[in-house]
Amino acid sequence: MLKIENLHVSINGKEIIKGLNLQVNAGEVHAIMGPNGTGKSTLASVIAGKEGYDITDGHITYLDKDLFQFSTEERALEGIFLGFQYPVEIPGVSMTNFMRTAINEHRKHKGLDPLSAGDFLALMEEKRKLVEIKDKLKNRAVNEGFSGGEKKKNEIFQMAMLEPKLAILDETDSGLDIDALRVVANGVNKLRSKDNASIVITHYQRLLDYIVPDFVHVLYEGKIVKTGGKELALQLEEKGYEWLG
Amino acid sequence: MEFSLKDKAITLFCENKEVIFQDNPAEVIRARESAFRKFKQLGFPTKKMEEWRNTNLSDILSRNHHFNFEAPKEDIDIEKIFQCEVPNFDTHIVSLYNGWYVSRDKPLETLPNGTIVGSFARALKEYPELVLKHYNKYCKNELNGLNALNTAFAQDGVFIYVPDNVGAYKPIQIVNILDKGNNLFVQNRNLIIVGKNSKLSFLHCDDSRNHEASFSNTVTEVFIDEGASVDHYKLQNLNDKTTLINSTFFQQEKDSQLSSFAITLNGGIVRNDSHVLLNNKGIDSNIYGLYLVDKEQHVDNRVFVDHASPNCTSNELFKGILDDQGSAAFNGHVLVRRDAQQTNACQTNRNILLTDKAKAHAKPFLEIYADDVKCSHGATVGQLDDEALFYIKSRGISEYNAKLLLMYAFAAEVVNKISLPALKSRIDDLVKKRLRGELAVCSQCVLHCQSQEQVYDFKIDMSKL
Incomplete structure (x- = not known):
């Protein structure tokens, strides 16, 4: 599904990713771990298409x-x-209208008619329950005034709405208490299938107790320095990243 | 010799005094003579004046404008040229055609709640005492030559009187139509009096009927008595060649409430001057503005709020989206006098520039002499938020729609404050159309777009915002 070969990325002339290789196939969950500043979020942004990065x-x-x-x-x-x-946070744009616009753009892309208001609201209701998001949030402006946990749940809610083939979750677990973490992980697990794949970027092994990965990669100084199974995460938790350098 | 519109106006005033003064009470004639002297002294505003530094009228004023001192002879069938088509919006319409009250021969009307509406010239004859109690009491002729010129020249306009203790009737909609302009210099004078504990909603629409240049210099005086409540909407949709100077002078009395909106959707040069005197305690005053500017249009909003009494609240919120080489200025001045303790005043101006060539000048200004006050001001000029754009696009929404969503949300903060639902939804439609570039100047009123909002992917339900 996704194949990254010898990727080099710079921001303002400073190289952040220095020759990264990664292959993700349908049905797989990959965890990417690593200390701060090693390029995890850069990798996610580059895949999503954010501006401001030089692919060298x-x-x-x-x-x-x-x-x-x-x-x-x-x-x-x-x-x-x-x-x-x-x-x-996007003041003035309600979650409902934001998601409806997004859903209808996806449908248009697939050659489908826009969803009727009723069908759309039913879909929202279904997915909202999946991530245990409060009903009132859908009438609020996108992420505005949401707590940290609500914002992260809202990301998973949007993912559930859009049903992606490849989901990249960038530190979705950071700042979550254990209940929110369980909800977020539960949402991700319910969306797992043989046809889609996920890349879960995280600092901590904790999330991987809930979302069990097929592969764990260690990103260190802009490269993947080690790849293993889920047990690698436990090793990292115990020993830190220094021994890999 | 170089043409001077000032000299021309001076000559014309002297030549046409008899017509201008016709049927005027002595007080009005004195006011005109005095304002005329003021105009001779001040002339037209120039960029050298601090309050006009961002609005250049010199090119416009170098044109040989003409003035009409006689009302049009032929009857104007206003229904033929204007029909308000805001869905479910029931207003009482009064019209001005090139500054002249339409059907000015008819006596003033009395609406079911006792409100009197009609031609200003006619009101001077029918209710001289009532008019003279307020006429020219709030307008600041010394402020600039345009106000003085209006006082000296303006022969007609709209008069509204709401008696004490009456509830709201339909909103009154003043429609000022400019037609067959060809450098016509139009001046009208409106006087609105709202009695104690009464309510009034009124709209002040300025519209072009064609693409000819004209210059409209309007002065509106509004007196809001104790406990009264006024909703005021200026809706401006003029052609690109038209200059509009719209000066509104409010005086608010104890515990009164005002919401005034200046919504500029199109125009050549538009200048909105709002003067608000908070003359007693417990007043609430809200001055809002929204301007969507493109091509070479220019919109200038000036607001002066005079906190002359304690325990009053004023709030200004002006927002603008500027495209192409459009430009805008905001000059907000809040004066908190020494006795105006417990004042609460807030001034905000935000602009989004869509191109490198668009310009916005913001000058929020607080002048405070009291010590127990809460005042804030802020101004921003910027582009759409890149982080927000990326976030929206990362959900599959096109760049075009992402920008629309953000611009729309930006404008909605002002639109949401409109309290008449039918008007709010219409303005909402017009803002969307304007943002999509579908709304060039209508041939008629801003509220008169024949085509309804079409079904579109980009659908925003205001109630959910």
């Missing part, structure tokens, strides 16, 4: 196509979803 070498193919030819919104329409580490 390497390439990424997604569903056998060159990913870099697509704009941010085209990537989203092709099934890539980024769960933000810091979800953005």
Whole structure:
């Protein structure tokens, strides 16, 4: 599904990712761990198509196509979803209208008619319950005044609405208490299938108790320095990252 | 010799005094003569004046404008040229055609709740005492030559009197239509008196009927008596060649409430001057503005709030979206006098620039002489938030729709404050159309777009915001 080869990325002339390789197949869950500042969020942003990054070498193919030819919104329409580490507050844009616009753009892309208001609200209701989001949040402006936990749940809610092929969750667990963590993980697990894949970026092994990965990668100084199964996460928890350097 | 509109106006005033003064009470004639002297002294505003530094009228004023001192002879069938088509919006319409009250021969009307509405010129004859108690008491002729010129020249306009202790009737909609302008200089004078504990909603629509240039210099005086409540909406949809100077002078009395909106959807140069005197305790005053500017249009909002009494609240919120080479200025001045303790005043101006060539000047200004007050001011000029744009696009929403969503949300903060539901939903439609570039100047009123909002992917339900 996703194939990253020898990826080099710089921001303002400073190289952040230094030759990264990664392959993600349908049905797999990959965890990417690593200390701060090693390029985890940069990798997520580059896949989602954020501006401000120089791809100095390497390439990424997604569903056998060159990913870099697509704009941010085209990537989203092709099934890539980024769960933000810091979800953005958008005053004045209600969650309902935001999601309805997004859903209808996805439907248009698939050649489907826009969802009727009734069907849309029913869909929202169904997915809202999945991530145990409070009913009132859907009438509020996007992320505005949401608590940290609500913002993260809202990311998973949007993911549930858009049903991506490839979900990248950037530190979705950071700042969550154990109950919220369980809700978020539960949402991700329910959306797991043989046809889609996830990349879970995290600092802590804790999340991986709930979302069991097929592979754990250690990203260190811009490269994947070690890959293993879920037991690697436990090792990292115990020994830290220093021994890998 | 170079043409001077000032000289022309001076000559015309002297030549046409007899017509201008016709049927005027002595007080009005004195006011005109005095304002005329003021105009001779002040002339037209120039960029050298601090309050006009961002609005250049010199090119416009170098044109040989003409003035009409006689009302049009032929009957105007206003229904033929204007029909308000805001769905479910029931208003009482009064019209001005190039500054002249339409059907000015008819006596003033009395509405079911006792409100008197009609031609200002006619009101001077029918209710001289009532008019003279308020006429020219709030307008500041010394402020600039345009106000003085209006006092000297303006022969007609709209008069509204709401007696004490009456509830709201329909909103009154003043429609000022500019037609066959060809450098016509139009001046009208409106006087609105709202009695104690009464309510009034009124709309002040300025519209072009064609693409000819004209200059409209309007002065509106509004007296809001104790405990009264006024909703005021200025809706401006003029052609790109038209200059509109719209000066409104409010005086508010004890425990009165005002919400005044200046919504500028189109125009060449538009200047909205709002003067608010908070003359007693317990007043609440809200001055809002929304301007959507493109091409080479220019919108200038000036607000002066005079906190002359304690325990009053004033709130200004002006927002603008500027495209192409459009420009805007905001000048907010809040004066808190020494006795105006417990004042609560807030001034905000926010602008979004969509191009490198669009310009916004913001000057929020607080002048405070009392010590127990709560005042704040703020101004921003910026682009759409890149982080928010990326977030929206990462959900599959196109760049175009993402920008629309953000611009719309930006404007909605002002639109949401409109308290007449039918008007709010219409303005909402018009803002959307304007943002999508579908709304060039209508041939008629801003509220008169024939085409209803079409079904579209980008659908926003205001009630959910």
